[in-house]
Structure formats: structure tokens, C-alpha cells
Amino acid sequence: MKKEEKNNENMKGKERMMFDEFLSGQNRSIQKYWKDMDDIGRSTKVDVDKAWDKLYNRLEEDKLLRKNGVLFNPVFRIAASLILIFGLTFTGLYIGTNIFEKSNTNTVTAGIEQKNVEVTLPDGSKVFLNRNSKIEYPEKFSRQIRSVKLQGEAFFDIESNTGRPFVVDAGTANITVLGTSFNVNTGHNRVEVFVTSGKVMLSSNSGNQSITLEQGDVGAILDNYASKTANTDPNYLSWKTEILRFEGDSLGKVLHDLKRVHNINIETRSEEINNLRFTSVFDNQSPDTIIRIICTTFNLEYYKEGNIYFLDKK
């Protein structure tokens, strides 16, 4: 330890010697510069208080300062601080709640094998998702609007609240209601709405196309163009109800509905089969049973390969 200290002292002494030598030697100009730097540092030491006093005095002389103004009233000062504190607090809370609401989005997805997935929204409204569909909704609706986002197909049963419209963002179109039930189907740039009760407003995303739909109406938005027809298909909601009604419908239509409701593939071996006319009511029967019944009715036979049914004449 002692040895090291000694070494250090020696080093310091050595360094100082070298430094003095450097300053006193041939480098007189540097030594002068050094000294000047030191002087500048000392002379620029600013007395801030003195400067302020000077400024106030000058302002007073020029009558620019009103010492008895409202700004110097202590009551005003306290009031101003309080307003500022409250203002900031409420602004903070407001922004905070908005961020809170946005960040807490619930997403429910129905996969390819699931359908009729029931979702209860924060206001008690019910949504039934078809397969391959997705809905996004906030954990808590805002006070002004009840807003959800849909991909795929869903049936909405919306609680009535005239002060707080319910809006479905369906991609290329928006659906606005106050309290009704309706089906929304999105896909291929087309948004289709079928109203089962109440009134619905369907508008294109750009907002320049808008139609009002009533019970039994089917409205569609395709390429920013709105259209409206009356629904004639008793099986429009069969994906949800599982009830299929056919009254003299062509087998082509029957098979189309079966594909849509039960997610199965059906191929017919001849066009003749598609033109057969069929009458029946199915209530929750399995696809196998339905195909079997169709074959018995028309004296057809079927075989199944994977997920595909092939229908042929016997």
C-alpha cells in the first residue's frame, strides 16, 4: 500500500514538473492564452437577481409594469392554479378513458367448424356468428355510439336505445340501427343486410349511397352502389335456425342451400338431377340424413368421398 502511494506521489510530482516545464518553456503564447481563459471565466459570472431588478426598474420607469393588476391578485393566482389543476385532471381522465376503451377490444371468432356462436355485447344485445366470421367490439360502449366491426356473416338482435345508435362496420358499408334484428353478410366486396324486424340504415363507406331497409327487405352495397329487394328465400336464415323449407324448389337450389347451411360439398352427376323439384321441411337433420331422404325421394344413389357427396341416378 505504502509503496503504491509513494509511487503515486512520485507520478504526480513528475507530472507537475513536466506541466510547468511545458508552460514556462517555449510555449509562452499558450500560457498567456490559458491565463486569458481564466480571466474571461471570472468576468462573465452573471448576477441574475441583479439583472432582474434592473429589468423591473426599467419596466417600471417605462410604465410597462402594472403591479396592482389582476395577475398579481393572490386570490386570482389561487383560482388560476385550481382551474389549471382541475382542467388538466379532467383532460387527463377523458383522454385516459378513451385510450382505455380503445385498447380493450374483444374479438370473437367462429372457425370453419363452428357456427351459431352466440356473443352477448356490453349493452345486452345478442350476436350470432356464422362459421368463418369475426366480430370486434369494445369492452364498454361509449356514451354516444355502440360500434362493432364484422367480418363474415352474423345475425344481430339489438337492444333498443334511441339515444345511442348501434353501428356495424362491415368493411365497405356501415349499418346503423336504433334497435332491431337483422342479418349481415360480408364478402367479395359485397355487404348484404336482411332485416327481420324494425328499421335499418345501410350506407356505403364513402357515405354517398344510403338506403333505409324495413322488415323483410334485403339491401346490398356492391361497388359503392346500393340496391333493395324483398326477400323471397325462406332459407335466408337457415344457417342460424337449421330449418330448411323447400316448396317445389329445384334440386340445384336445394343443394345450394344445403352447402351453405351445413358446409358440405355436393356434386351431381347429371344436370337432369339439378332440375328435379323437391318439397320438404327439414328441422335440425344431419346432412347425411337429408341426402339420404333426397335420394329416396327421387330414386337416386349417393356416395361420399371425404367431404363431398356425389349424387347419381340409380
Add this chain to the structure above:
Amino acid sequence: MNVLTYGKHIARFKRLVIIFLVITCPVFTHAQQNVLDTRLSLKLTDVSIANVLKSVSRKTGYNFTYDTDLIEPERITSVRMDNQPLRNILDTNILLS
């Protein structure tokens, strides 16, 4: 759910099949001939065959499935049956016309 079939050859290669889908009435689910023996009364004047079958469906809980081109559902008929078996109603009004 029971599926019961009732068939009849009405022409050389045509076979009319009516399928009963028994859904609402568990009483009628024992045997095939029992369905056709189900007795009911039906009094309808100038109604289509389709509506006759709908009335039977409402009374019995059986749904009918058929080849629309063989039944002629738009054909107008009148039915006056008092506590008759279902077989008689179908035979006289729908199959043998």
C-alpha cells in the same frame, strides 16, 4: 327424429315416395304402418294438395317430403274425412287421382 317412407309404383318406372319426418309427436314413432294407421278428421273445401298435406302436418306432426312433379301440389281438391286412417286420406286424395 324418425324417417318413415311410404312408396307406391304409380307408373312403370315411377315410384312415388312420401317421406314422413316425425318431429313433434313422439306418440307416432313406434312402427311404420302405425303412422299410416293414424286416424284423423279432415274437412277441407277447394284447397290445393299442398295445403291438404300442410293441414295433415299440423294435425299429426309429420312433415312430408316428396317429388313435386309427381304430387301435383297445385291441384285443387276437397277432403271430407271423419276419423279415417292417414293411409285412406293419402290414397284417395293424393295418390289415386
